[in-house]
Amino acid sequence: MAQARTSRRYLKAFVSGFFVAVPVTVTALDRLAYVARVEGASMQPSLNPDGSDSDVVLLNRWSVRNSQVQRGDIVSVVSPRNPRQKIIKRVIGLEGDFIRTLGYKNRYVKVPDGHFWIEGDHHGHSLDSNSFGPVSVGLMHGRASHIIWPPHRWQRIDPSLPPNRGPLEMGEDDD
Amino acid sequence: MFFPQVKMFRGLLGKTLGFVGYTIQYGCIAHCAFEYIGEFVVCSGPSMEPTIVSHDIVFSERMSRHLCKIQKGDIVIAKSPYDPTMNICKRVIGLEGDRVSTRSDIFSSHTYVPKGHVWLEGDNLRNSTDSRSYGPIPYGLIRGRVCLKLWPAHTFGTLGENPNKQNVKSHKESD
Numbered sequence: 001m002a003q004a005r006t007s008r009r010y011l012k013a014f015v016s017g018f019f020v021a022v023p024v025t026v027t028a029l030d031r032l033a034y035v036a037r038v039e040g041a042s043m044q045p046s047l048n049p050d051g052s053d054s055d056v057v058l059l060n061r062w063s064v065r066n067s068q069v070q071r072g073d074i075v076s077v078v079s080p081r082n083p084r085q086k087i088i089k090r091v092i093g094l095e096g097d098f099i100r101t102l103g104y105k106n107r108y109v110k111v112p113d114g115h116f117w118i119e120g121d122h123h124g125h126s127l128d129s130n131s132f133g134p135v136s137v138g139l140m141h142g143r144a145s146h147i148i149w150p151p152h153r154w155q156r157i158d159p160s161l162p163p164n165r166g167p168l169e170m171g172e173d174d175d
Numbered sequence: 176m177f178f179p180q181v182k183m184f185r186g187l188l189g190k191t192l193g194f195v196g197y198t199i200q201y202g203c204i205a206h207c208a209f210e211y212i213g214e215f216v217v218c219s220g221p222s223m224e225p226t227i228v229s230h231d232i233v234f235s236e237r238m239s240r241h242l243c244k245i246q247k248g249d250i251v252i253a254k255s256p257y258d259p260t261m262n263i264c265k266r267v268i269g270l271e272g273d274r275v276s277t278r279s280d281i282f283s284s285h286t287y288v289p290k291g292h293v294w295l296e297g298d299n300l301r302n303s304t305d306s307r308s309y310g311p312i313p314y315g316l317i318r319g320r321v322c323l324k325l326w327p328a329h330t331f332g333t334l335g336e337n338p339n340k341q342n343v344k345s346h347k348e349s350d
Binding site: 020022023024026027028030031066067078079080081082083084112113114115135136137138139140 | 200254257260289291313316
């Protein structure tokens with residue numbers, strides 16, 4: 001008799017704990033932060049420099065809730081070619097920037113409103129804006145803020161543009 | 176002399192923490208409901224008349240979007256490709272691979288919807304900015320499928336079919 005009562009109590013505690021833990025965890029993963037393993041070589045040497053070990057990054061979802069992003073950030077984006085897949089690339093240009101492309105159908109591109117231009121650091125091994133053009137900011141999923149695995153690669157990711165990749169400065173002509 | 180104040184303070188602190196805990200728990204349950212089940216949307220604008228008119232309240236379910244089961248003829252809520260903070264409500268006219276006609280005032284031509292994209296048009300073709308002006312949008316921008324109209328009460332129920340007879344060939348059909 002006593003055994004049935006205690007097991008029922010444990011079951012009740014488990015079920016009520018479950019209904020607290022699952023929504024809170026799901027909300028935290030959707031709104032605060034997400035952890036993801038980086039696959040592929042398109043962001044070498046920043047991410048996955050070895051090719052044998054995959055980096056695990058912390059994706060900050062809170063900082064992108066208002067679609068705010070700056071040039072040089074590494075962001076995770078829902079792929080415009082495959083909505084089930086997320087790709088992780090670096091933001092090179094924001095709306096209104098002029099970009100000199102690497103292998104896109106147009107040599108120069110003006111990034112339209114509400115879009116941005118993303119590229120992998122490893123040019124030639126990357127499926128990015130140079131293949132499918134500017135990407136809508138609405139597809140942005142999160143900003144990679146830290147590398148958290150493997151332990152010897154633990155570091156904060158700071159926004160930085162690669163050399164020679166960035167918006168073209170529209171300089172004024174000298175008269 | 177000291178003890179009653181400490182006891183009252185502890186009681187108040189306990190109640191406050193309990194209240195905060197309940198708020199977080201029910202907030203997370205609400206987030207999960209709006210994110211994975213469905214949300215209420217107030218529509219504004221004339222682009223979906225007569226199916227949906229301005230100030231109608233509709234219910235848009237999220238499951239079809241997460242399971243990638245949006246079909247041709249569905250009315251969807253999507254993030255605007257040119258402004259990630261705005262949402263648009265249009266009907267899906269073509270899925271990836273479909274041949275859609277881009278009717279314009281001067282000429283009409285055909286185009287194929289690229290992989291991972293959808294072609295949206297409003298039911299009020301004369302007064303709607305949609306894929307005919309900005310092209311196909313990535314599937315990842317879709318938020319949910321409108322399945323039920325809730326307000327005004329005399330129009331409660333499911334929504335009608337496309338009032339514009341479109342001759343859209345799917346890539347599976349043969350001539």
